[in-house]
Amino acid sequence: MAELRRALVIVDVQNDYFADEGPLAIQYPDRNESLANITQVIDLAEAQSMPVAVVQHQYPAGAPVFAEGSEGWKLHPEISARRKDSWKHLTKSHASVFAGTDFEGWLRSNDVEVITVVGYMTNNCDLATAAAAEPLGFGVEVLSDASGAVHLANEAGQVGAQQLHETLMVLLHSNFATVATTNDWVQAVTSGTTLPKGDLGSSAVQGRAAFAPVA
Numbered sequence: 001m002a003e004l005r006r007a008l009v010i011v012d013v014q015n016d017y018f019a020d021e022g023p024l025a026i027q028y029p030d031r032n033e034s035l036a037n038i039t040q041v042i043d044l045a046e047a048q049s050m051p052v053a054v055v056q057h058q059y060p061a062g063a064p065v066f067a068e069g070s071e072g073w074k075l076h077p078e079i080s081a082r083r084k085d086s087w088k089h090l091t092k093s094h095a096s097v098f099a100g101t102d103f104e105g106w107l108r109s110n111d112v113e114v115i116t117v118v119g120y121m122t123n124n125c126d127l128a129t130a131a132a133a134e135p136l137g138f139g140v141e142v143l144s145d146a147s148g149a150v151h152l153a154n155e156a157g158q159v160g161a162q163q164l165h166e167t168l169m170v171l172l173h174s175n176f177a178t179v180a181t182t183n184d185w186v187q188a189v190t191s192g193t194t195l196p197k198g199d200l201g202s203s204a205v206q207g208r209a210a211f212a213p214v215a
Contacts, residue, residue, distance in 0.1 A: 003192045004139070007051040007112040009097060011119030011126060013038060013079045014056060016065045016072035017148075024065055026120055026148035027161035037146035037182040038118045039078050044186055046084070051110045053088040054079065055097050057125070095128035104136060114139035116185065117177070118146040122165045130176040140177035141195060143185055144169050174203035 013035070017026050026034065045052055057066045058073060066073045075083065090101050097103050107115065115138055117126050126147050130140045149165035152158065159167075173179040178197040180188070188195050 004194060005111050005113045006045075006141075006189070007053060007107060007110060007115050008041060008045040009115050009117050009119075009129070010038065010042065010052065010054045010079060011097060011117060011129065012055055012057045012121075013076050013119045014066065014072065015074050015076055017120045018076060019072060022065070022072070024121070024150060027150050028165050029145055029148055031148055034146050034148045035076065035078060037143065039082065040182060041116070041118055041143065041146055041185065042079070042082050044189060045116075046082075048189060050189075051088070051106075051112060052084070052086075053090060053097075053103065053106065054083060055090045055092060055119070055125075058091040058093060095125045096132040097125065097129045098132040098136070099128075107138060112138065114141060116141040116143065118143050120148055122147045122149040122168050123152065127168060127172070127176075130172055134176055139197075140172075141185065142169070142172050142177045142179050143182050144179050146182050170203075173198040175200045 016022055016024050018031055019025055025031070042052070054075065056073065056075065058068050059066045061067050061069060074080070088106050090097060090103055092099065092101055094100055115133060117129055117140060119126065126142060130142060133140045147165075149161040149168070151161045152164060169179045178195045180195045184195060
């Protein structure tokens, strides 16, 4: 089997997600643990000569988060220290990395088949990017321990970051992406193998069985 042509996509690993008192501080998984996994993935991608794209969310100066040029807008130091001129750099103002950027063209010019998504947030940019990739024909891998979510509450209800993140991992693996841990991804990349992908049909069958009433 031919080895997959992967590209690593580092989504919005910016300082605003690490500000303890900020509204977007990642709550689950532990942001420092997810960051360590992200840097491990970057280092392997570089060793494998994998195409790498680094993404920053950007709003105009004066915005409460991700204001262009602000400290919160900047890439986390662990990312900026690894950044190479050969990486594709993208800024965006929508959730999906594909929206309003030349990301798709860059992927096609590099013959990429599968994007590996790491970074933040599970409940916004990671989800939107995975969903946008589907009709374009790109496979997606989302690393569950190299991403993260925040607590959410609004007029529709409230949900904690752990429940939100874990639920979205199940959702993504049912159709939009292959969900894996960093260790599983590292093993697949170094061995040249593919990661097992779920599908909606089998996920629904297993879900029905898991929640069947007890006789």
